[in-house]
Structures are given as C-alpha cells and as structure tokens.
Amino acid sequence: MLQCLTLMHGRTITFRGNQKGKIAGVGKISIDPYPPIHNVPFVKGLKHNMLNISQLCDNGLDVYFFKEGCVVQHKNGTELFTTKRKGNLYKIN
Numbered sequence: 001m002l003q004c005l006t007l008m009h010g011r012t013i014t015f016r017g018n019q020k021g022k023i024a025g026v027g028k029i030s031i032d033p034y035p036p037i038h039n040v041p042f043v044k045g046l047k048h049n050m051l052n053i054s055q056l057c058d059n060g061l062d063v064y065f066f067k068e069g070c071v072v073q074h075k076n077g078t079e080l081f082t083t084k085r086k087g088n089l090y091k092i093n
Helices: 053-058
Strands: 002-007 012-015 019-029 037-043 061-066 069-074 079-086
Touching: 002 037, 037 053, 053 061
Parallel strands: none
Antiparallel strands: 002 019, 012 019, 019 037, 061 069, 069 079
C-alpha cells in the first residue's frame, strides 16, 4: 500500500513488547477518497504497514479506540474511516 517510498538507513522503531525493527524507508498511503497519510514507516519483515497514531493526530485527525475497533475522523466530526480490531491489530483494508 505504500507509495513514493524513500529509502533510509539507521532508524529503528519500537513496537509491541518493546521489540525493535529497522526502518527501511518511509512512504505515503493514499486510498481514494481519503486524504493521503505521509511518513508511514516501512519496516522490512513486518506483514503490515504501521500507522503512528500521533501522525494521524498531527495531521488534524482524531482517533477513538473502543473494544471492537476504532474510528478516525476530522476535527469537525466527519468520519474518515472505521476499522475493526483483529486480535491486537486494528486493520485497515
């Protein structure tokens, strides 16, 4: 799903259980009709793109989590997308 991938070396990301992964690059995710999300890390070996919640908030979005899933919406209350929780992941198809 990543577009405009820019390769990078030397940075790591920490996730689940204090594990670390090497960031191989960053790109953007763009799915019509939604606005693109920039600077999404690509971590080699992971099966999913990692969206950082603080990045979504920095882009003017609100993120609300609940037991079954989460909602991402604009500050004006317009819903951008919802997603269901699958295990420990909130997956966007």
